[in-house]
Amino acid sequence: MRFVSPLVAAALTFAAGLVLFSALGRDPLAAFHAFFVQPIDDWNGVAELALKAAPLMLCAIGLAIGFRAGVWNIGAEGQLAVGAIAAGWLAVGFHGAGSALLLPAMVAAGALGGMAWAAIPAFLKTRFNANEILTSLMLVYVAALLLSWVVHGPLRDPQGFNFPQSKEFHDAALYPLLLEGTRLNAGVFVAAAVVAAGWWFMERSFGGYTMRVAGLADAAARYAGFSARRTVWVGMLAGGAAAGLAGVGEVAGPIGQLLPSVSPGYGFAAIIVAFVGRLHAGGIVLASLLMSLLYLGGESAQMTLDLPSAITGLFQGMLLFFLLAADVFISYRLRIAAPARAPREAAA
Amino acid sequence: MKLGIVCRMLLGAAAAALAGAAAAQAPLKVGFVYVSPIGDAGWTYQHDQGRQQMEKALAGKVTTKYVENVPEGADAERVIRELAASGHRLVYTTSFGYMNPTIKVARQFPKVIFAHATGYKKAANVGIYNARFYEARYLTGIVAGRMTKSNVAGYVAAFPIPEVLQGINAFTLGMRSVNPKAEVKVIWINSWFDPGREREAANALIAQGADVVTHHTDSPAAVQAAEEKKVYAVGYHSDMSKHGPNATLTSAVHLWGDVYTRITRDVLAGTWKPTDIWGGFRQGMVDVAPLNKAVPRDVADLVAETKQALVAGKLHPFQGPVKDQSGKVRVPAGQAMGDDKLAVMDYYVEGVQGQLPKK
Numbered sequence: 001m002r003f004v005s006p007l008v009a010a011a012l013t014f015a016a017g018l019v020l021f022s023a024l025g026r027d028p029l030a031a032f033h034a035f036f037v038q039p040i041d042d043w044n045g046v047a048e049l050a051l052k053a054a055p056l057m058l059c060a061i062g063l064a065i066g067f068r069a070g071v072w073n074i075g076a077e078g079q080l081a082v083g084a085i086a087a088g089w090l091a092v093g094f095h096g097a098g099s100a101l102l103l104p105a106m107v108a109a110g111a112l113g114g115m116a117w118a119a120i121p122a123f124l125k126t127r128f129n130a131n132e133i134l135t136s137l138m139l140v141y142v143a144a145l146l147l148s149w150v151v152h153g154p155l156r157d158p159q160g161f162n163f164p165q166s167k168e169f170h171d172a173a174l175y176p177l178l179l180e181g182t183r184l185n186a187g188v189f190v191a192a193a194v195v196a197a198g199w200w201f202m203e204r205s206f207g208g209y210t211m212r213v214a215g216l217a218d219a220a221a222r223y224a225g226f227s228a229r230r231t232v233w234v235g236m237l238a239g240g241a242a243a244g245l246a247g248v249g250e251v252a253g254p255i256g257q258l259l260p261s262v263s264p265g266y267g268f269a270a271i272i273v274a275f276v277g278r279l280h281a282g283g284i285v286l287a288s289l290l291m292s293l294l295y296l297g298g299e300s301a302q303m304t305l306d307l308p309s310a311i312t313g314l315f316q317g318m319l320l321f322f323l324l325a326a327d328v329f330i331s332y333r334l335r336i337a338a339p340a341r342a343p344r345e346a347a348a
Numbered sequence: 349m350k351l352g353i354v355c356r357m358l359l360g361a362a363a364a365a366l367a368g369a370a371a372a373q374a375p376l377k378v379g380f381v382y383v384s385p386i387g388d389a390g391w392t393y394q395h396d397q398g399r400q401q402m403e404k405a406l407a408g409k410v411t412t413k414y415v416e417n418v419p420e421g422a423d424a425e426r427v428i429r430e431l432a433a434s435g436h437r438l439v440y441t442t443s444f445g446y447m448n449p450t451i452k453v454a455r456q457f458p459k460v461i462f463a464h465a466t467g468y469k470k471a472a473n474v475g476i477y478n479a480r481f482y483e484a485r486y487l488t489g490i491v492a493g494r495m496t497k498s499n500v501a502g503y504v505a506a507f508p509i510p511e512v513l514q515g516i517n518a519f520t521l522g523m524r525s526v527n528p529k530a531e532v533k534v535i536w537i538n539s540w541f542d543p544g545r546e547r548e549a550a551n552a553l554i555a556q557g558a559d560v561v562t563h564h565t566d567s568p569a570a571v572q573a574a575e576e577k578k579v580y581a582v583g584y585h586s587d588m589s590k591h592g593p594n595a596t597l598t599s600a601v602h603l604w605g606d607v608y609t610r611i612t613r614d615v616l617a618g619t620w621k622p623t624d625i626w627g628g629f630r631q632g633m634v635d636v637a638p639l640n641k642a643v644p645r646d647v648a649d650l651v652a653e654t655k656q657a658l659v660a661g662k663l664h665p666f667q668g669p670v671k672d673q674s675g676k677v678r679v680p681a682g683q684a685m686g687d688d689k690l691a692v693m694d695y696y697v698e699g700v701q702g703q704l705p706k707k
Binding site: 051 | 508
């Protein structure tokens with residue numbers, strides 16, 4: 001049943017959308033066409049869909065590994081930023097070197113950067129039992145300031161009129177394009193490979209099994225001798241590495257330089273993606289594509305139907321709301337009971 | 349060089365031919381990309397007011413379309429491209445962070461004309477425009493300098509880029525032109541739009557003795573904080589008086605309508621060229637909002653007079669001698685700061701307290 005609820009949620013979101021578009025005085029069918037079909041009715045649209053889904057997919061699969069073990073890493077947004085900084089530092093430092101090793105080095109640096117950032121909450125959790133939800137979230141803001149410092153200071157483009165941005169990366173520091181005339185780049189292969197690795201780890205490896213046990217029954221895991229520390233470390237580092245790779249994908253992909261902000265909140269949106277995808281690799285792929293389509297559809301609805309940009313957030317919110325509601329109704333039965341009578345006899 | 353000229357001529361001819369054809373047929377489709385929701389005040393609101401004014405001025409000849417709340421970064425390029433691909437022949441990209449995406453899309457769509465706000469990169473089909481916000485800042489500084497009792501003004505600022513520093517410095521120079529004891533305290537919030545932090549920063553500045561608060565951020569939060577704490581405020585972007593009717597002395601206002609009408613008309617006529625527009629009072633791109641009732645008559649007269657001098661080009665806010673915080677002379681007496689120096693400003697002038705965030 002757990003796998004049915006996303007479908008129920010999607011169906012209910014569509015139904016509510018129907019009502020919403022009608023209430024706004026738009027033809028609902030035209031609105032649905034603008035929202036869900038028009039963005040992907042050519043190759044460029046499909047490329048954009050994949051491009052936008054890739055960072056969501058990466059962050060979500062990394063988070064899912066932790067979430068399944070009860071390790072609540074909320075800081076993927078910060079780990080993404082640090083991954084981007086690490087990769088960007090190499091790209092700017094070796095600007096124009098033109099070496100074929102630069103891009104692989106950036107990918108490795110990005111993953112390590114994200115892991116390093118995730119290691120802080122992991123250490124605080126295992127050493128001081130500090131709540132990782134709080135520490136990982138707070139480190140998001142620290143990472144944002146770190147990125148801001150980097151683009152205002154050491155990596156600022158000297159020819160950039162003091163604007164906070166790095167120079168544009170050399171071609172050797174960018175993922176090669178896959179489809180002429182689009183922005184789709186080899187970064188999607190990285191995303192696909194990481195999702196596959198995540199699937200294998202969660203479903204097929206002994207390490208993944210111990211983590212699942214830890215998430216389902218903490219006491220059983222301890223009884224079996226599975227290390228709780230190890231669970232925290234693996235959960236956090238997996239999330240950090242994947243988010244760091246998402247950061248590399250942005251700066252070595254569509255952005256092509258370091259900016260004061262390299263992500264419009266992928267690290268947070270990925271939490272929704274992970275849960276809509278039921279913390280399973282296949283589900284996460286589908287959920288990230290749906291989420292990406294909602295972003296694209298929102299823009300297209302603005303352009304063709306003059307709908308406000310808030311429509312995107314509204315659809316994402318409805319999707320999550322209906323999903324949670326469906327989960328509640330699947331797990332619990334609603335009983336309408338008469339209110340308890342006042343114990344009259346006792347009073348008498 | 350030669351090739352560039354030939355290209356430009358060809359492009360001009362192509363644009364003229366296109367515009368000629370367009371005038372005979374359907375109205376010109378014009379697209380706008382906004383960095384935030386339009387809302388009811390602020391940076392994007394002013395751009396949208398400009399769009400509406402242009403659409404009215406060129407009624408029947410243009411249709412406009414906008415996409416709001418487009419983050420700077422990877423998403424911008426997609427939206428700009430989508431506008432260009434869907435038949436918009438002129439696209440305005442209204443935030444600095446759209447610069448590189450605009451240039452990238454412009455390469456793919458050589459027949460579409462782009463106008464980018466506040467950047468510095470041009471191309472054969474990309475022009476740039478910006479306003480001399482600091483001119484309006486200087487005037488609002490005069491009002492603040494005359495109205496402050498504590499001689500301390502608070503400034504909530506976003507990022508230490510030249511445009512923001514021009515504003516802080518011009519405001520300070522304006523204040524000190526009428527009140528040599530005046531000082532300005534700055535709090536950087538590292539965001540263009542964050543009402544919570546804007547308000548906190550304004551409260552902190554008021555607690556540090558500021559009795560006039562201004563902001564270079566997008567929300568009216570600083571003005572609202574001033575209203576609540578019963579001190580004065582100077583608004584930015586839009587006339588903020590509706591958000592703080594008692595507090596708001598005046599606002600430094602952006603006006604984009606005329607420049608949008610001008611650029612769009614040039615495109616319609618086929619006479620558009622990739623120019624660099626940087627206009628102030630004289631070009632009607634900035635102004636000060638109507639003054640608060642509390643501002644005495646002589647101050648109002650001084651503001652009107654100074655505005656006339658700015659319009660006539662007789663006065664420059666950065667008229668030498670301009671010293672920075674360390675006492676180093678940045679503009680010698682008898683000279684005005686050139687645009688080249690303005691564009692890379694990275695210091696505080698004398699009278700601003702505190703240190704610029706370290707590089």
